[in-house]
Amino acid sequence: MRGIILYQSKYGATEKYARWISDKMSFDIIETKKAKISEIQDYDVIILGGGVYASGIAGLSFLRKNINVLCDRKIIVFCVGASPYEQEAFQAIVQHNMTAKLKDIPVFYCRGAWDMDSMSAMDRNLCKMLRKSVAKKSPDDYQVWEKALMAAGDEKCDWTDRKYIAPIIEEINR
16 A cells, blocks of 8 residues: 655644654655645545634645545545644534535544644634633633633643544544
């Protein structure tokens, strides 16, 4: 079984997961923006990983654009976010992203990291504005992601864990 992992990582957590999967499965690995469909179509298993930003999965546009060429391969998607896993929120991400010909592709969630210092100025400002907005609510009314946002604050947090790749490895081997 010949596989490749495509990833789009803004701050490193998605790349870390992609490398862990690559190490475990001896799959090739490449950033999505450097991937060429002429090379990717030679693989039996294609895994795409991307961070979750505003409910979108980074890098998924590569699959959308090339799904007709890749549809007879085993395709798996994993997304990485700073929030703890929450079934309802994850299903909303899947429903938002995995439409049309992507709807039957298995999707997995891996928890990422949080580091305000490494964020771009725009991302840092957006997060600060979001925190101000959430802070106006009662903490009793916070959703899971809002609790995580407020708890992380300006601290550097790394929730990446190899345990998150176990179900992805199981799906590869299925």
